[in-house]
Amino acid sequence: FIDRPEAVDAALSQNCNMRIDISTPNGPTNPFADKWFHNEAVKAFAFHWTQDPRKSQEWYNGEKKRLQDPRVIAQELDLDFDTSGEESTIRQEWVTSSTTLRKYLQQEGLLPSKGNYTPVAGADIGGGVAENTYVALYGPVVGDLVSWVDGDTTRTAEKLSRLASQDQVSRLKFDSIGVGKGVASSLKRLPVLSSGINVGNSPTLAMWPDGRRSKDKFRNLKAEIWWTLRDRLRKTHEHWCWLNDPTTGAQYNLDELLLLPDNDPDFLLQLTLPGYKILDTGKIAIESKDELARRGVKSPDRAEALIIALAPFRRPATFGSTSGMV
Numbered sequence: 535f536i537d538r539p540e541a542v543d544a545a546l547s548q549n550c551n552m553r554i555d556i557s558t559p560n561g562p563t564n565p566f567a568d569k570w571f572h573n574e575a576v577k578a579f580a581f582h583w584t585q586d587p588r589k590s591q592e593w594y595n596g597e598k599k600r601l602q603d604p605r606v607i608a609q610e611l612d613l614d615f616d617t618s619g620e621e622s623t624i625r626q627e628w629v630t631s632s633t634t635l636r637k638y639l640q641q642e643g644l645l646p647s648k649g650n651y652t653p654v655a656g657a658d659i660g661g662g663v664a665e666n667t668y669v670a671l672y673g674p675v676v677g678d679l680v681s682w683v684d685g686d687t688t689r690t691a692e693k694l695s696r697l698a699s700q701d702q703v704s705r706l707k708f709d710s711i712g713v714g715k716g717v718a719s720s721l722k723r724l725p726v727l728s729s730g731i732n733v734g735n736s737p738t739l740a741m742w743p744d745g746r747r748s749k750d751k752f753r754n755l756k757a758e759i760w761w762t763l764r765d766r767l768r769k770t771h772e773h774w775c776w777l778n779d780p781t782t783g784a785q786y787n788l789d790e791l792l793l794l795p796d797n798d799p800d801f802l803l804q805l806t807l808p809g810y811k812i813l814d815t816g817k818i819a820i821e822s823k824d825e826l827a828r829r830g831v832k833s834p835d836r837a838e839a840l841i842i843a844l845a846p847f848r849r850p851a852t853f854g855s856t857s858g859m860v
Contacts, residue, residue, distance in 0.1 A: 535557065538827070538830070539829070540565055558610055559614060561615065563807055563830075563832075580613055594611065597611060598611070621809050622806050622807070622809055623810045624805045625771075629794065631767075631774040632794040633793075633795070634774060635770060635777070635791070636675075636793035645675070645793070646672075648672040653671060653672045653677075655697070655705075655706045656668070656839045656842030657669075657717075658709050658842060659713050661712070661716075662684060664683075666683065666690050666693075667679060668681075670697075671843045671844070674766075674788055674793050676793060679801050687713065687716030691717045691724060694706060694717070695724040695725065695726040698726045706726050707730075707842050707845055707847070708728060708730060708731065709838065711733075729847055731755075733755050733841070733842075736754065736755065737749045737755055738758065740758070752818050752819075753813060756841070757810070757818050757820045760808065760810070760841060761818060763805075766790065767792055769784075769786045769790050772784045773786045773791055798836070800836060801836040804835070805840070807834045807837070808821040809821040
């Protein structure tokens, strides 16, 4: 639960002969969880409430009733890494339902054909420091994600153009801020229709089921798009629950859903990383990359490609002339 845990690890690496980390779980993606699950040199030991002679099943049931919050119960009672931690924008069970539903539809011959949709694509530019990522979107069907590292913006733009042409996308959307600016100038000279997306811009005027417009509901465009992803994956989960038991979940049109591929575990995990919060203004904000870094979570670059693909396209303003008075 400390800020910048990776920096703390580095600072202590040469300053002590023995170190003991003591904590309750705080999600599955941080240095403490990495030590617990993946570092064989660490001797991990769990002290569970069932090992405390003062506590019983009756005590546990009472605590669950008192605490109510599933995250707190997972963190303080169950030692559950998956359910504890920040309030994720995208829940793990929604992602699992999405990949499972896709496999089911494919097996039954009911998976929507890519040819029925005009695809779009999204790209997140890493600039050689992080991965460049690309993904095409065919209505509800998410294509296979492509990732590579290359700091040359011209080569990156050329590869994005080839991928977009190969997938016959109608428009390639890319992150236009930061290193994306260099790719933008190269893409203008290539045979692909592309648009830069600045997720820091203000939200759109879209209306949500609760009667609020995006500009009144979200802090910025980034929050609006992540919430769009959240809404579609929530519906996908509910639809899968309904298919298994019509008394649960809800039925939706397939075009309202989002069907994820299951061949990239890192991509699927990254979708669940960013948390969200409600600001004093009542608007929704998505956890920033800096906030993720403070709790030891790396930037979800692969997930950002899908976010960019889902971004609404804003046509550039046109200018004309008029005469007289209006």
